[in-house]
Amino acid sequence: MITVVGAGRVGISTAIHIALKELDDITLIDIVEGLPQGEALDLSHMCGILGIDVDVRGSNDYKDMEGSDIVVVPAGFIRKADMTRMDLLFKNYEVVKLVSEKIKEYAPKSKVIVVTNPLDVMTYVAYKVTGFERNRVMGFSGPLDTGRFKTLIKRELGVSYKSIDAPIIGEHGETMVLLPRHTYVCGKPLVELLPKEKIDKIVEETKKMGAQVIKLKGWSASHAPGAGVATMVESIIKDQKRVIPTSVYLQGEYGVSDVCLVVPAVLGKNGVENIIELPLNDEEKNAFMKSAETVKNAIAQLKL
Numbered sequence: 001m002i003t004v005v006g007a008g009r010v011g012i013s014t015a016i017h018i019a020l021k022e023l024d025d026i027t028l029i030d031i032v033e034g035l036p037q038g039e040a041l042d043l044s045h046m047c048g049i050l051g052i053d054v055d056v057r058g059s060n061d062y063k064d065m066e067g068s069d070i071v072v073v074p075a076g077f078i079r080k081a082d083m084t085r086m087d088l089l090f091k092n093y094e095v096v097k098l099v100s101e102k103i104k105e106y107a108p109k110s111k112v113i114v115v116t117n118p119l120d121v122m123t124y125v126a127y128k129v130t131g132f133e134r135n136r137v138m139g140f141s142g143p144l145d146t147g148r149f150k151t152l153i154k155r156e157l158g159v160s161y162k163s164i165d166a167p168i169i170g171e172h173g174e175t176m177v178l179l180p181r182h183t184y185v186c187g188k189p190l191v192e193l194l195p196k197e198k199i200d201k202i203v204e205e206t207k208k209m210g211a212q213v214i215k216l217k218g219w220s221a222s223h224a225p226g227a228g229v230a231t232m233v234e235s236i237i238k239d240q241k242r243v244i245p246t247s248v249y250l251q252g253e254y255g256v257s258d259v260c261l262v263v264p265a266v267l268g269k270n271g272v273e274n275i276i277e278l279p280l281n282d283e284e285k286n287a288f289m290k291s292a293e294t295v296k297n298a299i300a301q302l303k304l
Helices: 009-020 035-050 085-106 119-130 142-157 196-207 209-217 223-237 282-300
Strands: 002-005 026-029 056-059 070-073 111-114 137-139 242-251 257-268 271-275
Touching (some): 002 009, 009 035, 009 223, 035 056, 070 085, 070 223, 137 257
Parallel strands (some): 002 070, 070 111
Antiparallel strands (some): 242 257
């Protein structure tokens, strides 16, 4: 069973994509009475129309996550266009702390995928509060940011998304580190396909894409996060061992420790099964260290 805690737009998008992939039965949990039950009914009807044999149920009781193999946590407050992800630090800390305590109590053998912002800090909170092994607690954001980066590259070069390999490291936020030098289009480095000025513009536009979505839609992204989380869930459930940029608790990798940051990770049946360390030049290393410092400073403000 896969449990999604938080039946807002991202939670429901996640549930839709998990159902469409027929990965497992789904439990939706939310504190708003009637909301998860109503969404579960709607999703069940969708499954009926499409002939998808997935059971979906809704609940207001955390106890109903018992037996979950994976718990996805998009619960929390969402940001507005004029906010950074870090502006949600204290409000979402309380949410993720509570949810993590419930996961520890009712789903102690599960793997946890945190989606709540500020993502890397909330992943750290979940890791510390649950007390789970680090391979079982991870944060979603990498597929979203690389998806945004790929969209802009595709627009410039007119190539298929499938031909683009674009890793990312660091914070899911203002200091995220895109890696044009390690980005390849059909085996050829991006830095050989586009001038530096154009790449720099694409990088900056990628970093601002989340705020742009909010400005245009009136609320934060949901379709892309749902698809990205389901991709991570699929790699774990099916033991695909896909390399996916994932926020993970680091213990010396990339030269940092005691912080969660996005790095290329192999996701399989055991969760995070390996971390791939890319060779970084001085500029990339400095950017990554700045990212680490930003997340560590945020963590230091919390009562952990």
